[in-house]
Amino acid sequence: MRKNRPKYKAIIDGAVQVIAENGYHASQVSKIAKKAGVADGTIYLYFKNKEDILISVFKEKMGQFIQKIAEATHREQDVKKKLLTLIQLHFEQLAVDHHLAIVTQLELRQSDPNIRMQINNVLKDYLDVIDMILEEGIEQKVVRSDLNIPLMRQMIFGTIDETVTNWVMKNQKFDLVSLAPDVHNLLMNGLRTNE
Amino acid sequence: MRKNRPKYKAIIDGAVQVIAENGYHASQVSKIAKKAGVADGTIYLYFKNKEDILISVFKEKMGQFIQKIAEATHREQDVKKKLLTLIQLHFEQLAVDHHLAIVTQLELRQSDPNIRMQINNVLKDYLDVIDMILEEGIEQKVVRSDLNIPLMRQMIFGTIDETVTNWVMKNQKFDLVSLAPDVHNLLMNGLRTNE
Amino acid sequence: MRKNRPKYKAIIDGAVQVIAENGYHASQVSKIAKKAGVADGTIYLYFKNKEDILISVFKEKMGQFIQKIAEATHREQDVKKKLLTLIQLHFEQLAVDHHLAIVTQLELRQSDPNIRMQINNVLKDYLDVIDMILEEGIEQKVVRSDLNIPLMRQMIFGTIDETVTNWVMKNQKFDLVSLAPDVHNLLMNGLRTNE
Amino acid sequence: MRKNRPKYKAIIDGAVQVIAENGYHASQVSKIAKKAGVADGTIYLYFKNKEDILISVFKEKMGQFIQKIAEATHREQDVKKKLLTLIQLHFEQLAVDHHLAIVTQLELRQSDPNIRMQINNVLKDYLDVIDMILEEGIEQKVVRSDLNIPLMRQMIFGTIDETVTNWVMKNQKFDLVSLAPDVHNLLMNGLRTNE
DNA sequence: TATGAATGAGCCTTCATTCAT
DNA sequence: AATGAATGAAGGCTCATTCAT
Missing domain, CATH: 1.10.357.10 (Tetracycline Repressor, domain 2)
Structure with a gap:
């Protein structure tokens, strides 16, 4: 199941950090991807959208x-x-x-x-x-x-x-x-x- | 004084309505202007920015x-x-x-x-x-x-x-x-x- | 004749200064008007456009x-x-x-x-x-x-x-x-x- | 290296043409992009700004x-x-x-x-x-x-x-x-x- | 004549999303 | 699955110009 993959957790954790640091609206998907250590496109394998x-x-x-x-x-x-x-x-x-x-x-x-x-x-x-x-x-x-x-x-x-x-x-x-x-x-x- | 002009009040009231209906980040300046019945540029005579x-x-x-x-x-x-x-x-x-x-x-x-x-x-x-x-x-x-x-x-x-x-x-x-x-x-x- | 009026000269001189200080493209008509000591609209009584x-x-x-x-x-x-x-x-x-x-x-x-x-x-x-x-x-x-x-x-x-x-x-x-x-x-x- | 990519050259050449034809200040970024055959946003992958x-x-x-x-x-x-x-x-x-x-x-x-x-x-x-x-x-x-x-x-x-x-x-x-x-x-x- | 508040077209830039590799 | 270069829609803001007073 998708949610058990390590990248899923990495993205979630990256998102928490990025949002906490920048606020939701200044949290670009690319920033979250970078913090999670994945490519931008990878985000969309795990999430429908932002x-x-x-x-x-x-x-x-x-x-x-x-x-x-x-x-x-x-x-x-x-x-x-x-x-x-x-x-x-x-x-x-x-x-x-x-x-x-x-x-x-x-x-x-x-x-x-x-x-x-x-x-x-x-x-x-x-x-x-x-x-x-x-x-x-x-x-x-x-x-x-x-x-x-x-x-x-x-x-x-x-x-x-x-x-x-x-x-x-x-x-x-x-x-x-x-x-x-x-x-x-x-x-x-x-x-x-x-x- | 700027705040006493009727357009100031119109914009404030327009903004309240538009923000209530759309949320702040989905509230385009042009929408507020339209609701207030003024031109987009007029907004910037009364407010520094969004x-x-x-x-x-x-x-x-x-x-x-x-x-x-x-x-x-x-x-x-x-x-x-x-x-x-x-x-x-x-x-x-x-x-x-x-x-x-x-x-x-x-x-x-x-x-x-x-x-x-x-x-x-x-x-x-x-x-x-x-x-x-x-x-x-x-x-x-x-x-x-x-x-x-x-x-x-x-x-x-x-x-x-x-x-x-x-x-x-x-x-x-x-x-x-x-x-x-x-x-x-x-x-x-x-x-x-x-x- | 238009060119002899004192405001004409004031605008020309204002323009020279403003352009020298800001460059042509950063020289707004309103800046020139202010420097010349006239209203924005007055400019257009003496000049066709910018x-x-x-x-x-x-x-x-x-x-x-x-x-x-x-x-x-x-x-x-x-x-x-x-x-x-x-x-x-x-x-x-x-x-x-x-x-x-x-x-x-x-x-x-x-x-x-x-x-x-x-x-x-x-x-x-x-x-x-x-x-x-x-x-x-x-x-x-x-x-x-x-x-x-x-x-x-x-x-x-x-x-x-x-x-x-x-x-x-x-x-x-x-x-x-x-x-x-x-x-x-x-x-x-x-x-x-x-x- | 960024400068070696074909799009970089295409944009530079597009810019030369568009600027020559319109002058710098009348050269919209979108015009340059079109002439170069790339999307507007692509310009900003290669250049900081206009x-x-x-x-x-x-x-x-x-x-x-x-x-x-x-x-x-x-x-x-x-x-x-x-x-x-x-x-x-x-x-x-x-x-x-x-x-x-x-x-x-x-x-x-x-x-x-x-x-x-x-x-x-x-x-x-x-x-x-x-x-x-x-x-x-x-x-x-x-x-x-x-x-x-x-x-x-x-x-x-x-x-x-x-x-x-x-x-x-x-x-x-x-x-x-x-x-x-x-x-x-x-x-x-x-x-x-x-x- | 003179004013200056009001107008609104126009443009640079961002960024979520896609897709060829 | 994973990548990241490319896309292009969207919007905040500026400013030359107008016009009612």
């Missing part, structure tokens, strides 16, 4: 990203701990790969409607993980039940996302991972039931 | 946007009411002008570092409004003081922003404004002091 | 230039002195107005065939002066008669012109006028009869 | 031009014959390629300072050939020693150049090459020692 590269980058990288978070939260029993794990892994994975962080937080926000739709498809899995935590929390009465889930999910995702964006925009000058407990505390406070 | 259009769009539109919110929150006495007002006006203004909403939530996220820097400059005023509310809240012991302000601000802005983005992505199918009380409730819950 | 400005510049400036030389050589009796006068005045006039020198030696060489034709018309008068000196010289047996006049004229004009061009290209760093006697000596040597 | 085409045209064509003259004069022993050879080859080469003649005599005179500088660099070699002939002539007492070399060089180059320009301007209606002996005679007369 847009397809971007979508594939997101699917590959975010797929793994989400996968890890999904698995880790499943392993946890406690709802609060699930959320903490989610936040921590989210921060950790981006802190470790700042190229990916730039691409995720900044570059992927742009682009055509149909790219965005595909990206949202992938993101859907992530949001599902959040929803499941919330549902479990409501069931266990750790999370308030008077607000609908999408709203709470938006707070969780919005807060995490905004925090990472801030970190990226400030050129990763502070320690993102160490913020996890406070973010968790803040969110749990908002979510908790008001006895 | 990038300058985008920045001006943001400064003009977001400037007013933020101005309104800043004034309205200042008029309120109660901290909780200030936050509610902020959320409500944020939602209302974007709900009323969905072209602007698309540009704000999607198109402006992209683009070169130097565009982003300029945009952040404008946004700074908005974040300052949030910070002031938080500071006042801490003083009045309505807001917890054990977390730093940037973090809480990120929750507030992140949640509001994510909510609007969701609304835009779902093609404005639900009533954004009516969400304000719940968002407010959720955020205040997270922020409140834990006695 | 090309017409260039031609008029040449006619005005070179007209005077040639006029002076023609008169001065006529006043001289001696053929040798006539040629010396011609060389000296040629050098002097350009040395005094280096903007004009740049325009004459460099900028006017370019441009469309039909501009060149008009320029040549003006130059014709200058070449006629040379021819008359040569004819007189031949008559008086000071100038050899075994070569045709155009050839000798080309030597005279070519040598003078090349000397000025060199001076312009070297940024007028040496004294052009003081070269006149040597140039005259050299040319007379070539022209003299070989007894 | 200006680079002009400079390359000059370097290539004038390089060969000067090379031939330099070699031929070196082969001659006699100083007078060296000069005759120079004049003859100069005329012959331009007579044979009238497109090149137009470009050399008219189009290359124009243009930005930095183009001119590059052109002068190439021309320098030609002027050096003249200087060497003069020095040899002085040594052998065939050329007068009371005038400085640059001045005499200006007469030689100026006369030759002016003659060619006249020929080009008169649309090559007379036989340029046959003028060589007279031009030579005239110049030698000017240069000779006055015993």
Whole structure:
């Protein structure tokens, strides 16, 4: 299968780097090819077009990203701990790969409607993980039940996302991972039931 | 003064529409000119280049946007009411002008570092409004003081922003404004002091 | 008459300066207008189009230039002195107005065939002066008669012109006028009869 | 090596023709591409920009031009014959390629300072050939020693150049090459020692 | 006459994509 | 499969010229 060939991975990784360094619109296919160590034409043996590269980058990288978070939260029993794990892994994975962080937080926000739709498809899995935590929390009465889930999910995702964006925009000058407990505390406070 | 001329406004408004419909990078200058009802060359009497259009769009539109919110929150006495007002006006203004909403939530996220820097400059005023509310809240012991302000601000802005983005992505199918009380409730819950 | 109005002269002088400073193709009409202290549109009350400005510049400036030389050589009796006068005045006039020198030696060489034709018309008068000196010289047996006049004229004009061009290209760093006697000596040597 | 590829030569030759026919500033890149039988974009695989085409045209064509003259004069022993050879080859080469003649005599005179500088660099070699002939002539007492070399060089180059320009301007209606002996005679007369 | 805002045709250059080798 | 030279469509921007005031 095409995706298992070494050049496929080389192109994906090259694309992440080039996009992180130049931004999506300044990322010429030839630049990606050079960084990946292949000829320009070779790109088109693996990808339909430039847009397809971007979508594939997101699917590959975010797929793994989400996968890890999904698995880790499943392993946890406690709802609060699930959320903490989610936040921590989210921060950790981006802190470790700042190229990916730039691409995720900044570059992927742009682009055509149909790219965005595909990206949202992938993101859907992530949001599902959040929803499941919330549902479990409501069931266990750790999370308030008077607000609908999408709203709470938006707070969780919005807060995490905004925090990472801030970190990226400030050129990763502070320690993102160490913020996890406070973010968790803040969110749990908002979510908790008001006895 | 250049900005008071009717064509300036026409171009800004044309740009908002065209960018909302096509995305920034697919928005040819000639398209903006046509929508504004001016010749292509006229654009360059009012704007340095295409990038300058985008920045001006943001400064003009977001400037007013933020101005309104800043004034309205200042008029309120109660901290909780200030936050509610902020959320409500944020939602209302974007709900009323969905072209602007698309540009704000999607198109402006992209683009070169130097565009982003300029945009952040404008946004700074908005974040300052949030910070002031938080500071006042801490003083009045309505807001917890054990977390730093940037973090809480990120929750507030992140949640509001994510909510609007969701609304835009779902093609404005639900009533954004009516969400304000719940968002407010959720955020205040997270922020409140834990006695 | 149009040409006597003060703005006509202002535009011509502005054009000479702007062209000397920027080169013909980087000399926008608006730049010339600004330098002349008139509105862009005013230019077109005095000139048909941009090309017409260039031609008029040449006619005005070179007209005077040639006029002076023609008169001065006529006043001289001696053929040798006539040629010396011609060389000296040629050098002097350009040395005094280096903007004009740049325009004459460099900028006017370019441009469309039909501009060149008009320029040549003006130059014709200058070449006629040379021819008359040569004819007189031949008559008086000071100038050899075994070569045709155009050839000798080309030597005279070519040598003078090349000397000025060199001076312009070297940024007028040496004294052009003081070269006149040597140039005259050299040319007379070539022209003299070989007894 | 880039310059050896057939398309490089095709573009250079196409450029010479198009520039000769239209003048440099009216020579669109697309016209040159069409004449050369390549796509517009192909031009930019071989040349940095439009200006680079002009400079390359000059370097290539004038390089060969000067090379031939330099070699031929070196082969001659006699100083007078060296000069005759120079004049003859100069005329012959331009007579044979009238497109090149137009470009050399008219189009290359124009243009930005930095183009001119590059052109002068190439021309320098030609002027050096003249200087060497003069020095040899002085040594052998065939050329007068009371005038400085640059001045005499200006007469030689100026006369030759002016003659060619006249020929080009008169649309090559007379036989340029046959003028060589007279031009030579005239110049030698000017240069000779006055015993 | 004079103004200068407005016009819009025109062109260099980029770069995603193709295809002969 | 892989290459990379070649393609050519597309668009931002300039500037000579016009015309309503």
